[in-house]
Amino acid sequence: MDAPTVDVATRERAPLLIMGSPRSGTTFLSHMVNRFFDIHVSRDNGTLLRFHRVLASYEPLSNDANLRRLIDSLYQDHFFKSRLRERGLTLTEGELAGRVSTRSYGGVIEAVFSAIAETHGKSCWGYKRASFARFEGRHLNDLFPTARFVHIIRDARDVVLSMRNTPKVLLERSWHFAAEDWVSHVRTGQSIGAQLGPERYMEVRYETFMANPAAVLADILAFSGPDAYAAERVARMRTELAGLVRSNNTEKWRKLMSPGALRLVERVAGPLLLDLGYPVVNRDAAGAPVSTMELAWLQADRTARNLFTRNIPMMLRYRFEVLKAHGRARFARGGS
Numbered sequence: 001m002d003a004p005t006v007d008v009a010t011r012e013r014a015p016l017l018i019m020g021s022p023r024s025g026t027t028f029l030s031h032m033v034n035r036f037f038d039i040h041v042s043r044d045n046g047t048l049l050r051f052h053r054v055l056a057s058y059e060p061l062s063n064d065a066n067l068r069r070l071i072d073s074l075y076q077d078h079f080f081k082s083r084l085r086e087r088g089l090t091l092t093e094g095e096l097a098g099r100v101s102t103r104s105y106g107g108v109i110e111a112v113f114s115a116i117a118e119t120h121g122k123s124c125w126g127y128k129r130a131s132f133a134r135f136e137g138r139h140l141n142d143l144f145p146t147a148r149f150v151h152i153i154r155d156a157r158d159v160v161l162s163m164r165n166t167p168k169v170l171l172e173r174s175w176h177f178a179a180e181d182w183v184s185h186v187r188t189g190q191s192i193g194a195q196l197g198p199e200r201y202m203e204v205r206y207e208t209f210m211a212n213p214a215a216v217l218a219d220i221l222a223f224s225g226p227d228a229y230a231a232e233r234v235a236r237m238r239t240e241l242a243g244l245v246r247s248n249n250t251e252k253w254r255k256l257m258s259p260g261a262l263r264l265v266e267r268v269a270g271p272l273l274l275d276l277g278y279p280v281v282n283r284d285a286a287g288a289p290v291s292t293m294e295l296a297w298l299q300a301d302r303t304a305r306n307l308f309t310r311n312i313p314m315m316l317r318y319r320f321e322v323l324k325a326h327g328r329a330r331f332a333r334g335g336s
Contacts (some may be wrong), residue, residue: 013225019132021185022163024154040117041126044083054329088119154206156269157253174306179268
């Protein structure tokens with residue numbers, strides 16, 4: 001679906017969450033929302049969702065001491081500092097604790113992002129995270145009970161090509177597994193959308209966004225809730241977007257992907273590409289099984305590419321922070 005089908009006139013403002021496969025335009029869309037909307041979309045590397053996995057060590061958050069322990073652990077996290085505190089979260093730990101109105105992890109997240117939004121002069125907050133599409137819908141509802149979700153979908157072949165060529169990020173590099181990653185994100189995101197319904201879920205095609213950015217952003221603005229300055233915002237979009245969007249940033253795979261690589265990607269992603277209405281070159285390969293021997297070779301290729309093309313220091317730092325977070329959680333559980 002490219003636009004909401006519900007009566008937006010009766011909406012109330014709600015947090016806006018942006019999800020999609022990596023390299024699908026989630027970051028660019030977030031920048032455009034931040035530029036034109038009365039919403040500030042924050043981005044992290046999954047820190048807040050990562051802490052959700054160890055939440056049991058801090059519960060119940062109705063207990064003041066438990067809430068303080070959780071916030072203390074968040075403030076000690078390297079990525080929480082670099083992605084959130086250094087990007088607008090100016091509150092002390094005590095001030096953040098006082099801002100948590102609903103004693104739940106969702107209440108903590110809202111306190112963090114609403115404070116950052118206020119720092120940026122915005123009245124509503126948002127959150128961009130590709131891995132929302134890997135999160136179970138019931139957990140999303142627990143954490144973001146009123147939020148609306150925009151799921152941006154891009155042609156798998158351009159996504160995989162971008163994954164392959166983007167340096168210094170922790171992404172899949174092999175044609176086969178990058179295509180699997182895309183399929184997983186898109187299908188899970190659509191499953192979440194089916195649970196949420198059109199009132200809270202909207203799909204946007206990257207290609208449509210590039211071709212007609214003002215119209216797509218106007219649809220998202222309407223979907224996000226009432227805005228007294230909507231007409232002025234849309235007029236500004238139409239004036240400024242032409243210089244911000246690379247309209248030729250689609251179907252790059254037609255020139256840059258070899259026939260062999262295209263066949264590998266379409267074997268994995270072809271069925272879903274067809275479901276989504278994209279043209280597929282190798283229809284005979286779409287959905288074809290992979291032999292055990294070939295899968296072993298693909299796994300070896302994947303390992304080699306991860307070793308030699310990923311940002312190893314970043315990956316090690318991330319793993320180290322995960323281990324430290326688990327250690328703090330165990331200590332918190334022992335001290336409660």
